[in-house]
Amino acid sequence: MFAAIAAIALLQAIVVLAVFSLLIERLARNFYAKRSEARLKDYERHILGLLVDPTDIGRLQQAVDAGDRTFVREKLLQQSEQLKGIDKEHMTDVFLRLGFVEQEIGALKSRGWWRRLEAAVNLGNMASQDAVRPLIDAAKDVNEDVRLAAVTSLGRLGTAEGLGVLLDALEDGDQWTPAKILEILVSMGPKIESEILRRLAGGQSPMSRKLYVELCGHLRILAGVELLQALADDTDLRVRTAVAQALGIIGHDSAVGTLNGLLADKECLVRAEAARALGGLGSVETVEYLQQALDDPDWQVRRNAAVSLCRLGPAGKDRLQAAFESGTAQAQRTVAHVIELDRLGIPVIG
């Protein structure tokens, strides 16, 4: 009986404590939010003024000195997210002048992984070149999330110095980080192209070969077409599929032969991608190959071949009509579907 009473008392205490902490937490949050709103009104025009004159940091320096450091940093980071070009450079200057870059570099050595993660993200947003070396070191952090954040920030900084580390980190097969920084990689232009080609030529693991093939395609590196063609008979299905996709994105005529070869691949995924890519080349030379692909046993290959023929204009559509009249039953179904969508002006999904 005593144990039961004790248990009830304990449970009651837990419930009361939980509700109490919930309310205190809520009140604290609301108080902080209201205070932030009031302070934001004070600082807003100073923050916006910095975009015109980054040296005019007097009022914000006072705020930082008066203990509003975290608040000012958060607001400046929010503002910085929206900026590009000269405005972004001005903001970087402000971060440096107010000591935020230095603070975040220091935070990369914090004990809590989440603080290191936050610092790595913030340094990418602050866009200061001073952060390149510390971020390169952070790319070797024990915590995976910190490593990826550091790599993403290195990508956002877009410097040649961090490129090696950045590409090394992308080789582990993660697609989220490349997707986040692809735009920045594209904007780096020739600076990154030679490095990607060098790595494409010597790619050891299938995942790294796949990565560089994909980057080669998305960055439309024309000089990489030959290397891509050489990888068309790679032993890994994912690499061959990526090769077909990359050749289609680059869209160089010399890829016709290679893509035709991939249309005979044993894996339907590769054949389907090759059929799609051939349409991307826009060459009437591909018409013959695509018509043959309409008889492929795989539905996706037939579908992609029909769509590609449609994209090639009158020459391709003539072949589609011919296949509709005299092709196999499967080909006829696919062709009828694609012709009708074309007539209605609706794109094929996929």
Added chain:
Amino acid sequence: MTDVIFGINLFMLGYFGFINASYLCLLIISYFSIKKYRRQTGHERWRQMIQSPLTPGVSVLAPAFDEAATIEQSVRSLLMLKYPKFEVVVVNDGSQDGTLATLKTAFMLQPVPLDLETRLPSEKVLGIYRSLEHPNLVVLDKYNGGKADALNAGINVSSYPLICSTDADSLIEGEALLKVVRPFMEKPETTVAVGGIVRVANGCEIASGQVTKVGLAGRYLPLIQTVEYLRAFLFGRAGWSALNSLLIISGAFGVFRKDVVVEVGGYRAGSVGEDVELVVRMHRHLLEAGRKYEMQFLPDPVCWTEVPESLAMLGRQRNRWQRGLIESLMLHRKMFFNPKFGTIGMIGVPYFFIFEMFAPVLEIAALVLAIASLALGYIDLAFFGLFMTITVLFGSVLTTGSVLLEEVSFRRHLKTTELLKMIAAGFAENLGYRQLNLWWRASGCLDYLRGKTAWGRMQRRGFGNSLDGQTQDSDRF
């Protein structure tokens, strides 16, 4: 006789002690897991991903059965998802109320010749329609075959490598698809399924197919269910996911790798718990094949659903959920305490067998026994009162814990009064709701034994209007 009753009472006490201890463990695990997730994703710039060509395409599958009242708004909501590459596949599963006609008019649908790849068996497809207004909308018309069958037909017509199962009467938040796809991109080789959280939309303000203001329902039943969903997802699902033993991904919002779903044979036609059954079957198949894989629950990507507001409908829903759970567990009973299936076989499946499948029967038995013991004088009133108080208080600790989790993580309910209402609901659910729920679930057990496989009819008020509709919902928690 006294010894027997004493023994049974002791067993029941042990059972309750164990179940509550495991809930507490799950709550603690979930707290750390959600905290970690918030820290990992707090800095994500989701909008940036919307432009990336590297994000995989997703086919959102929305089976619809007699949903003429709500279908237009639901589909418009799905079409507004913020994701770079997706299609919405609405499968009209033999509706008799003009669902297809509504869709045809609302979205300017045009019939196109059939060109399907029959990867999974399904009832006969009558036609495919495409929209002149929305190039990424596909409508499939087929003979009625149930939700699982409709999903299989949707998979056959889908074009992308990931499929997202949803209900035609649920609202998925704008960036939810981006968030739920993240694990598939981070670990493309091993991630096979990811589920999001299902929240209760009753009481929320909805405009243009999106929840614009989160609120609480004023009525008893939806309010209790709001708390129930929060508890089930924030500490139940999150906890099991952290233990890599997630057995349920809600049919209202789950994303799967299509090749794996096709490999295991798709959804089980005729099943009343097709979402649970698919996930358990995927576990079994992948573990038997010795493959490395992950299934995750993410507490952030949100799907809003309307919960039943009448006892009759709620009863039918809970009865069906219980039958679905039993059906899935019995089909895969081979996994029960089987070390070959790792933590799933040794912890996940046994837990669901003992504490979810048998819970209603055991809890009702315990209640009856306790009352009988009291009446016969085997236990005294003070002991009985203490036992009931502990039960109520413990339930409240868990509810308060879930609300606390919500408050420190996602904080959707901005009004302090709403928080207090939710905590109060945690107490109030012990006054009738909990007992009714037990009864519905126990009836589900009986119906399963009788071989009942019907879904039962559900009536919907419809988001933002007062029209009635009927549906095959699966917004289980």
